[in-house]
Amino acid sequence: MRLLKPADFKRVFQKSSRSSDRNFTVLFLANGKATARLGTAIAKKILKRAVDRNLVKRVVRESFRLRQQELAGLDVVVLCGRGVKLDDKQQLRHSLDKHWTRAIQALPANSG
Template sequence: MPAPARPFQPAQRLRHKSEFDRVYRDSRRSTDACFAILTRNSGGSIPRLGLSIAARTIGNAVRRNRIKRLIRESFRQHQHELPAVDIVVNARSGARDADNATIVRSLEKHWRTVIKQCAPPQ
């Protein structure tokens, strides 16, 4: 049986500076050596993702683009589990030389933390 389609659509992206600023101003944080994840309840119906991958921290475009691809793919695979929050992912220096498996494990840990932190009260 084929896996269900989980596209990463344009509506699931943070695009404007004001959207990023809102998350930076009022957010919950989860950090490790590779990433700092900031989340804020969006009031919408879907989770949205914003990326902040600094050249100064990560290095050249090849490294930055690899990390962005891994983040987007991990988000796409976990989006059905995530609450309706705005998420900003900041890459930290540990991500620069980390292999793909380490990055994926780090992101999975962060997604679990986001689910716990932002779950609706029961």
């Protein structure tokens, strides 16, 4: 379940709530659907090497997959922060778990 169309990304960027730390900024917006959708925006300016960008995307997708049922009804876009440390994947997963929890708490009471 992915965000693919530029219009979907634009809607999330314009109207979303956000959760930030030094590793990631996560934007989330209710989508009115029964499923959650994920988009990633990992800038080349922040992570120069493609191998590093791909590693972050893999960690994000796996973390999202594990919490996807709880995030149902949200469109989520994950941005990478400047202070991200790639040598500790467990720290990245922990950071994402915190963001997912904040997004779940922000879900409207009538959906879910």
